[in-house]
Amino acid sequence: MTAELSLLAWSAVLMFVQAMVPATILLMSRGMPLAVGNREDWPAGEGLCGRAQRAHRNMLENLPIFAALVLVAHVGGVSNDMTLLGAQLFFWARLAYAVVYIAGVPWVRTLVWFASVVGMVMIFLQLL
Numbered sequence: 503m504t505a506e507l508s509l510l511a512w513s514a515v516l517m518f519v520q521a522m523v524p525a526t527i528l529l530m531s532r533g534m535p536l537a538v539g540n541r542e543d544w545p546a547g548e549g550l551c552g553r554a555q556r557a558h559r560n561m562l563e564n565l566p567i568f569a570a571l572v573l574v575a576h577v578g579g580v581s582n583d584m585t586l587l588g589a590q591l592f593f594w595a596r597l598a599y600a601v602v603y604i605a606g607v608p609w610v611r612t613l614v615w616f617a618s619v620v621g622m623v624m625i626f627l628q629l630l
Contacts, residue, residue, distance in 0.1 A: 507572060507576055510572045550604065561599075571588075571629070588623070588625040589621065591624065595618035599615050
């Protein structure tokens with residue numbers, strides 16, 4: 503397995519962890535009935551939990567693009583220093599993005615998000 507595919511797998515793990523964060527916050531703050539119920543009264547957009555939910559949704563929007571680029575590069579036999587650096591940049595920027603977003607740091611959040619986009623662009627440019 504290439505390093506880029508490994509980073510894709512770790513990105514999927516990161517997305518799963520991000521899905522668990524808001525659920526854990528709600529479980530700890532609202533108790534078990536909300537966690538095991540139908541979640542019709544699931545509070546959206548509130549404080550720490552809301553930021554965690556939005557960070558997860560953003561990962562849901564970006565991971566398919568990253569996955570497509572990594573998989574196309576893999577199938578096309580394109581794996582070099584630039585694709586590896588792009589994949590590393592994406593993963594570490596997404597990890598930082600989750601932490602910064604949940605912590606509520608707006609300007610840094612945008613810069614880190616942009617770094618993850620740069621990582622995807624680096625991979626894409628190697629496919630041309």
